[in-house]
Amino acid sequence: MKxxxxxxxxxxxxxxxxxxxPWLDEAGAQDAGARRTMQAEATELLRLLxxxxxxxxxxxxxxxxxxxxxxxxxxxxxxxxxxxxQSAGDTSVFVLALKKPLFQLLQQQMPGDPAALSSALWSVxxxxxxxxxxxxxxxxxxxxxxxxxxxxxxxxxxxxxxxLWEGVLAVPMIGVLDSNRTQIVxxxxxxxxxxxxxxxxxxxxxxxPTVDTLVAQHLLxxxxxxxxxxxxCIISGIRPQIAQTIVHLGIDxxxxxxxxxxxxxxxxxxxxxxxRITRSPV
Amino acid sequence: xxxxPSGTLPIASEQHIVATRQTVRLLCQELKLSLVxxxxxxxxxxxxxxxxxxxxxxxxxxxxxxxxxxxxGLRLHFEDEGxxxxxxxxxxxxxxxxxxxxxxxLPGSKRLVNEFNxxxxxxxxxxxxxxxxx
Amino acid sequence: MDRIPILRMGDTLLVTIQVDMQDQTALxxxxxxxxxxxxxxxxxxxIDISALEIVxxxxxxxxxxxxxxxxxxxxxxVVVGMQxxxxxxxxxxxxSLEGVxxxxxxxxxxELLRRAREEQSLGH
Numbered sequence: 077m078k079x080x081x082x083x084x085x086x087x088x089x090x091x092x093x094x095x096x097x098p099w100l101d102e103a104g105a106q107d108a109g110a111r112r113t114m115q116a117e118a119t120e121l122l123r124l125l126x127x128x129x130x131x132x133x134x135x136x137x138x139x140x141x142x143x144x145x146x147x148x149x150x151x152x153x154x155x156x157x158x159x160x161x162q163s164a165g166d167t168s169v170f171v172l173a174l175k176k177p178l179f180q181l182l183q184q185q186m187p188g189d190p191a192a193l194s195s196a197l198w199s200v201x202x203x204x205x206x207x208x209x210x211x212x213x214x215x216x217x218x219x220x221x222x223x224x225x226x227x228x229x230x231x232x233x234x235x236x237x238x239x240l241w242e243g244v245l246a247v248p249m250i251g252v253l254d255s256n257r258t259q260i261v262x263x264x265x266x267x268x269x270x271x272x273x274x275x276x277x278x279x280x281x282x283x284x285p286t287v288d289t290l291v292a293q294h295l296l297x298x299x300x301x302x303x304x305x306x307x308x309c310i311i312s313g314i315r316p317q318i319a320q321t322i323v324h325l326g327i328d329x330x331x332x333x334x335x336x337x338x339x340x341x342x343x344x345x346x347x348x349x350x351x352r353i354t355r356s357p358v
Numbered sequence: 359x360x361x362x363p364s365g366t367l368p369i370a371s372e373q374h375i376v377a378t379r380q381t382v383r384l385l386c387q388e389l390k391l392s393l394v395x396x397x398x399x400x401x402x403x404x405x406x407x408x409x410x411x412x413x414x415x416x417x418x419x420x421x422x423x424x425x426x427x428x429x430x431g432l433r434l435h436f437e438d439e440g441x442x443x444x445x446x447x448x449x450x451x452x453x454x455x456x457x458x459x460x461x462x463x464l465p466g467s468k469r470l471v472n473e474f475n476x477x478x479x480x481x482x483x484x485x486x487x488x489x490x491x492x
Numbered sequence: 493m494d495r496i497p498i499l500r501m502g503d504t505l506l507v508t509i510q511v512d513m514q515d516q517t518a519l520x521x522x523x524x525x526x527x528x529x530x531x532x533x534x535x536x537x538x539i540d541i542s543a544l545e546i547v548x549x550x551x552x553x554x555x556x557x558x559x560x561x562x563x564x565x566x567x568x569x570v571v572v573g574m575q576x577x578x579x580x581x582x583x584x585x586x587x588s589l590e591g592v593x594x595x596x597x598x599x600x601x602x603e604l605l606r607r608a609r610e611e612q613s614l615g616h
Binding site: 262266270273275297300301302 | 579583589594596
């Protein structure tokens with residue numbers, strides 16, 4: 077083991093209290109509860125660091141196999157903090173605060189050798205910097221992942237598949253129809269068609285602001301998929317302006333039934349599925 | 359075994375096309391891709407491995423699992439030392455409803471994946487790679 | 493090479509595809525069906541693909557061919573049980589399965605064949 081690594085190994089081997097307490101003080105928890113959480117995080121990170129160095133991990137390179145548990149630990153830490161709504165800054169402050177107790181311990185351990193001390197300090201600083209860097213990167217990914225998932229959930233919520241009648245499903249599309257939303261609608265709608273054995277799906281586009289060639293393509297893809305499975309489709313909520321745009325752009329609706337209102341579409345759907353409605357005086 | 363981060367499969371017979379599909383399925387499952395994404399990737403692999411066999415005179419598929427920017431992915435390379443694609447530009451032309459059996463079905467496969475690259479020229483074999491990210 | 497079995501139920505031939513077929517197997521099925529339709533004078537063919545997780549262009553073309561061949565031999569073909577992921581993938585691939593009739597499940601498929609049979613007998 078190189079001498080710098082030896083220094084890191086020795087300094088990490090100091091007793092828990094002399095590392096953890098100054099670390100937590102430096103990181104600055106807001107209250108007792110936060111400090112307790114931080115203490116758990118610090119204890120775990122320290123444990124992983126000691127294990128990695130004991131494995132012979134080279135502190136100048138965090139990508140070796142000995143460091144994998146530390147990488148995972150840092151990722152877990154980032155994700156947990158991202159989920160708690162903390163910032164990347166908070167997380168790196170926490171990790172960087174580890175330098176203080178380690179520096180102090182090194183000074184105590186190497187009182188008479190400034191050259192060795194200086195070299196050991198550099199190793200420790202380089203290592204802790206890398207750890208902090210790693211948390212920041214994974215933090216960003218974690219935040220992006222959370223936002224992406226929230227967007228997806230929102231998207232799913234905004235396109236519910238409703239059972240209108242026995243064998244008739246309806247999907248009210250609201251907002252811009254892009255490929256992402258089309259994917260989600262297709263998957264949800266097709267699965268519901270299978271689950272409910274519905275022969276007919278009404279796609280209502282009252283809430284879709286514009287229909288251009290691209291939007292039409294997305295709609296047509298959805299309809300094709302429905303027909304491929306053996307069900308049929310009606311597109312409703314076609315405003316007069318949209319009808320004009322469709323004709324103007326020369327979009328071929330390939331024989332899909334279209335209706336101006338959801339009510340009309342439902343009436344057609346019932347007829348197509350063999351229902352007859354009669355009315356008696358109340 | 360498909361738990362390796364990379365590997366190679368020969369494509370020299372029809373059974374190999376089936377084996378390719380099965381291997382790609384295992385790789386997609388390990389990556390925990392959604393069912394639709396799995397289906398798309400396996401289907402694209404089926405198309406491209408058939409091309410390798412029929413048009414390329416046989417070749418191989420190389421796979422590698424990727425990690426970049428915190429995301430995991432799967433990249434498949436379909437390679438042969440066959441005659442090469444005579445008119446690459448034409449082969450990549452998008453005709454939305456094809457399926458007549460003519461051509462290589464490259465535009466269709468391209469739509470099934472996140473990244474698509476083809477490198478081929480007459481007399482220089484063909485190399486197609488596709489990537490799907492989690 | 494496995495051969496996909498073809499069952500007969502009255503006027504209808506039933507095929508259930510449950511294995512990941514080799515290309516040869518698909519071609520053999522096409523052959524076998526053509527022969528069976530001609531031999532039995534069946535008016536309907538039902539192909540159940542509810543167990544198929546992958547339908548690529550080869551299988552797609554096979555289904556289209558079977559449909560066309562059956563039609564020439566005066567039989568109607570219906571493909572049932574397509575999985576949603578398969579439908580989505582086929583659309584993205586650009587395969588429309590032109591001329592292939594589909595139904596959600598076996599029950600509806602039989603209904604479709606029954607109606608087709610009736611229409612045919614009226615037309616003659």
